[in-house]
Amino acid sequence: MIALTFSRSVPRYLASRAAGRVAPGLVASTLAPLKLGHVDEPDLPGPGWARLTPTLAGICGSDLAMVHGHASFYFGPLVSMPFVPGHEVVGVLADDCEDLPAGTRVVLEPVLACAARGIDPPCAACGSGHVGSCERTANGHVAPGLQTGFCADTGGGWGEVLVAHRSQLHALPAELSDEAAVLVEPLACAVHAVLRAGVLEGDTVLVTGAGTMGLLTVAALRDLAPGARVIAAAKHPVQKREARRLGADEVCDPASATRHVRLATRALMHEPERGQPWLAGGADVSFECAGNPVALDTCLRATRARGRVVLVGLPGASTIDLAPVWHRELELVGAYTYGRETGGAHTFDLAIDLARRIDLTPLVSARYPLSRYAEAIDHATDAGRLDSVKVVFDLAR
Amino acid sequence: MYETDRRTPPVLFHYGEGFRLETLPAGSRIVYPPEPVPALRDERGAIARALDEPFEMEPLRALLRPDMKLTIAFDDISLPLPQMRQPDIRQLVIEQVVQLAAEAGVEDVELIVAQSLHRKMTPAEIRRAVGDRVFRAFWPERLRNFDAEDPDDLVFVGTTDHGEEVELCKRAMESDLLVYVNINLVAMDGGHKSVPVGLGTYRSLRHHHNVKTLLDSNSYMDPRHSALHRSTERMGRFLADKLKIFHIETTLNNEAFPAPYDFLSKRAFEWSFRDQATYLALSSGLKRMKPATKRKLFHSIEAPHRMTSVQAGQTDAVHAETLRNVHRQQLVPVQGQTDILTMGIPYVGPYNVNSVLNPILVVCMGLGYFFNLYRGAPLVRPGGVVILAHPTEREFHPTHHPSYIDFFDRVLAETTDPAEIEKRFEADFASDPWYRHLYRNSYAYHGVHPFYMWYWAAHAMDHLGDAIFLGGDPKTVRRLGFRSASTLDDALEMAKQTVGLHPSITHLHCPPLFLPEVTP
Numbered sequence: 001m002i003a004l005t006f007s008r009s010v011p012r013y014l015a016s017r018a019a020g021r022v023a024p025g026l027v028a029s030t031l032a033p034l035k036l037g038h039v040d041e042p043d044l045p046g047p048g049w050a051r052l053t054p055t056l057a058g059i060c061g062s063d064l065a066m067v068h069g070h071a072s073f074y075f076g077p078l079v080s081m082p083f084v085p086g087h088e089v090v091g092v093l094a095d096d097c098e099d100l101p102a103g104t105r106v107v108l109e110p111v112l113a114c115a116a117r118g119i120d121p122p123c124a125a126c127g128s129g130h131v132g133s134c135e136r137t138a139n140g141h142v143a144p145g146l147q148t149g150f151c152a153d154t155g156g157g158w159g160e161v162l163v164a165h166r167s168q169l170h171a172l173p174a175e176l177s178d179e180a181a182v183l184v185e186p187l188a189c190a191v192h193a194v195l196r197a198g199v200l201e202g203d204t205v206l207v208t209g210a211g212t213m214g215l216l217t218v219a220a221l222r223d224l225a226p227g228a229r230v231i232a233a234a235k236h237p238v239q240k241r242e243a244r245r246l247g248a249d250e251v252c253d254p255a256s257a258t259r260h261v262r263l264a265t266r267a268l269m270h271e272p273e274r275g276q277p278w279l280a281g282g283a284d285v286s287f288e289c290a291g292n293p294v295a296l297d298t299c300l301r302a303t304r305a306r307g308r309v310v311l312v313g314l315p316g317a318s319t320i321d322l323a324p325v326w327h328r329e330l331e332l333v334g335a336y337t338y339g340r341e342t343g344g345a346h347t348f349d350l351a352i353d354l355a356r357r358i359d360l361t362p363l364v365s366a367r368y369p370l371s372r373y374a375e376a377i378d379h380a381t382d383a384g385r386l387d388s389v390k391v392v393f394d395l396a397r
Numbered sequence: 398m399y400e401t402d403r404r405t406p407p408v409l410f411h412y413g414e415g416f417r418l419e420t421l422p423a424g425s426r427i428v429y430p431p432e433p434v435p436a437l438r439d440e441r442g443a444i445a446r447a448l449d450e451p452f453e454m455e456p457l458r459a460l461l462r463p464d465m466k467l468t469i470a471f472d473d474i475s476l477p478l479p480q481m482r483q484p485d486i487r488q489l490v491i492e493q494v495v496q497l498a499a500e501a502g503v504e505d506v507e508l509i510v511a512q513s514l515h516r517k518m519t520p521a522e523i524r525r526a527v528g529d530r531v532f533r534a535f536w537p538e539r540l541r542n543f544d545a546e547d548p549d550d551l552v553f554v555g556t557t558d559h560g561e562e563v564e565l566c567k568r569a570m571e572s573d574l575l576v577y578v579n580i581n582l583v584a585m586d587g588g589h590k591s592v593p594v595g596l597g598t599y600r601s602l603r604h605h606h607n608v609k610t611l612l613d614s615n616s617y618m619d620p621r622h623s624a625l626h627r628s629t630e631r632m633g634r635f636l637a638d639k640l641k642i643f644h645i646e647t648t649l650n651n652e653a654f655p656a657p658y659d660f661l662s663k664r665a666f667e668w669s670f671r672d673q674a675t676y677l678a679l680s681s682g683l684k685r686m687k688p689a690t691k692r693k694l695f696h697s698i699e700a701p702h703r704m705t706s707v708q709a710g711q712t713d714a715v716h717a718e719t720l721r722n723v724h725r726q727q728l729v730p731v732q733g734q735t736d737i738l739t740m741g742i743p744y745v746g747p748y749n750v751n752s753v754l755n756p757i758l759v760v761c762m763g764l765g766y767f768f769n770l771y772r773g774a775p776l777v778r779p780g781g782v783v784i785l786a787h788p789t790e791r792e793f794h795p796t797h798h799p800s801y802i803d804f805f806d807r808v809l810a811e812t813t814d815p816a817e818i819e820k821r822f823e824a825d826f827a828s829d830p831w832y833r834h835l836y837r838n839s840y841a842y843h844g845v846h847p848f849y850m851w852y853w854a855a856h857a858m859d860h861l862g863d864a865i866f867l868g869g870d871p872k873t874v875r876r877l878g879f880r881s882a883s884t885l886d887d888a889l890e891m892a893k894q895t896v897g898l899h900p901s902i903t904h905l906h907c908p909p910l911f912l913p914e915v916t917p
Contacts, residue, residue, distance in 0.1 A: 252806065252807070252810075253806065256803075256807075259802065259803055259806065259807075260803075260807060262831060263803050263825075263829070266829055266830055266831070267831065268830060268831045268834060271795070
């Protein structure tokens with residue numbers, strides 16, 4: 001089969017990292033540890049597994065961080081190489097999989113937790129339904145990999161075939177388009193983040209970063225916390241437009257986000273000699289969706305004392321002043337993936353239900369065949385500036 | 398008034414902290430300010446006479462008694478423009494008032510800067526205005542800025558028969574005599590506008606500093622046809638029953654620029670060789686200067702303004718004489734309106750002394766003050782175009798204009814319509830606790846101030862077909878709701894889309910300030 005494969009190559013990884021600073025277009029070319037070619041289809045690791053042929057596979061911020069050489073080394077033990085990237089996947093089952101017959105259109109829940117790994121009894125987290133917090137993602141009969149798309153045994157969405165466990169599959173309703181379905185995985189992350197945040201009626205909420213995750217967080221907030229006042233910090237016109245469409249009450253430039261929150265909450269503002277201003281008062285909850293230290297700094301400074309800052313974007317290694325966390329007793333909350341939420345519903349079911357009620361298709365801005373992967377990655381890297389949100393690989397072509 | 402022909406040299410346009418030389422099409426009119434009228438030979442003597450021989454009141458010395466409470470309020474740093482050479486007129490007047498009070502044995506004397514919702518003056522600025530002697534004697538216990546947000550120093554006086562609430566400085570209201578010292582730079586200033594505005598609060602000002610009133614002020618440089626002045630007059634007369642006010646008003650000639658900058662006041666064809674050399678040296682120097690250095694240079698210019706009259710006594714009687722003296726210096730007859738009015742916006746306006754003329758203040762200067770410099774009819778016809786030259790960069794003074802930054806980023810991003818802005822945003826800004834804190838404890842204009850600056854331009858926005866910012870930063874100008882052009886030729890071509898192919902063009906050479914009396 002044809003697939004894009006990410007291999008371990010320290011020189012290429014470092015070359016990508018260096019090139020990314022001066023010529024982002026080069027990172028997906030010959031310099032990158034990413035290669036398009038023929039590879040063997042992955043074997044079925046065991047019972048409950050089936051082959052899946054992706055229709056659309058998204059390019060996510062974490063994929064870009066990896067390609068650009070900015071991924072955190074923290075994840076090293078939870079990745080096995082070489083692997084086929086791609087964890088935002090909508091596709092069709094090539095085999096029967098327990099109760100799902102071949103031909104079923106499904107969306108992939110990529111976390112490779114205890115059930116997929118044949119670990120029984122499951123870890124404490126999986127036992128309580130929090131598969132995103134699985135403690136055994138480097139164990140079992142599947143190679144290490146926190147998700148499909150980072151695991152040498154399963155293939156990924158950026159290839160013609162991958163293998164998936166029944167626990168990873170969610171059948172899709174017919175009315176949900178492939179474009180909407182490919183966004184179900186990041187939407188589930190957004191839903192989970194909003195539920196983790198515990199937003200209350202009347203809260204003022206800041207969302208920084210208006211890429212796919214930020215925009216879907218806005219949509220999730222509008223649905224799950226309708227009484228909140230949502231302020232989205234968006235840089236590019238398309239992001240501003242979509243943030244409004246998906247339910248942001250107010251949209252501002254990232255550079256003026258703190259002032260905007262101040263005005264909305266009638267807080268006082270302090271302006272230190274160095275660094276960003278900070279608020280006495282401010283947002284009740286902030287969502288950092290860009291994985292960007294400057295945006296996180298903004299959230300820490302624009303959130304009221306004892307408020308909550310939710311990390312939705314993947315943060316890498318960075319230097320950041322944590323004095324606001326200490327001084328204002330902020331809660332710093334991570335929001336990684338999904339699982340069983342309070343009340344018993346599965347995050348993916350909530351996300352699929354929400355995806356049926358809102359129009360996500362405008363967020364899929366460009367579709368590329370695998371053969372044009374360099375262009376696709378270049379486009380995704382500069383999505384905002386190119387008036388785009390989500391760039392996907394179209395494997396049905 | 399001068400009409401250009403093919404031999405007319407390029408004309409100087411003020412351009413913020415710089416200049417442009419522009420060639421106007423032949424047949425354009427240039428309206429120049431009049432020559433300075435002679436100043437008073439003996440300013441101190443004239444002040445003494447005014448205090449001894451006031452209009453429709455007893456002499457000041459007869460109003461003073463030892464056990465009284467006396468408050469002296471005076472105009473703030475927004476007047477005059479540019480700041481005048483020392484001694485400042487306020488110093489000359491206040492020194493004599495204080496001397497009379499001392500001779501009468503008045504002990505309870507307090508001096509208050511009547512800056513209303515403007516930023517407070519720094520100690521150095523106050524010292525410059527009142528002089529060393531007065532400053533040393535009164536600062537800081539008995540010489541201070543007014544605080545329109547200090548609940549302990551405000552009193553609600555009542556409501557006019559038009560429902561206008563009058564809330565004023567408590568110290569002034571509780572005084573046996575309030576002496577108000579004014580500098581009447583333009584016809585808008587002074588009279589009943591001094592006390593109810595200068596010592597008034599947002600609660601009072603909102604009754605006349607609003608879109609409806611300013612649209613009905615044609616123009617606010619002509620009090621006879623100004624709803625703004627009708628409102629302040631009602632407030633002033635309402636106060637007159639409850640507070641004894643001794644008004645002292647002064648007028649200036651229009652010597653705005655000292656040598657070597659005096660070429661800025663001259664007609665283009667009058668420039669001497671020295672003027673041309675000075676212009677070239679200054680222009681080339683400015684190009685090499687850092688922005689902060691340029692700003693420092695410009696704001697260090699001290700106008701050689703001289704006093705042309707001083708009158709004291711009852712407000713209405715005094716102000717009638719004041720306006721006569723303002724008109725004596727500033728009125729210029731102009732026959733007929735124009736299709737296109739061009740103007741250069743200088744580095745300084747009333748609200749950026751020692752500060753930045755930010756984009757909102759540029760709009761206020763061009764479409765507020767300069768557009769409204771008329772009696773009779775606007776210089777530009779209904780549906781005409783104003784071309785104003787200014788770099789209009791997105792630059793704000795963070796200490797002086799914090800609410801302006803949010804007005805630009807938040808309010809103008811939503812709408813530029815003055816009425817909608819007033820309805821949706823004014824109340825929140827006016828009551829915002831951070832702006833209130835900065836107004837009271839720092840040197841910030843009140844939270845509502847940028848709204849007033851925008852409303853100041855409402856009449857022009859309503860009257861004009863277009864406004865084009867010559868040399869303005871396109872992105873910033875777009876946020877303001879207008880268009881920019883990089884050259885005058887481009888601006889004129891753009892204007893022709895609105896006013897037709899063969900427009901009449903008039904250039905307003907300002908400053909120095911003057912008042913065209915336009916016969917349509």
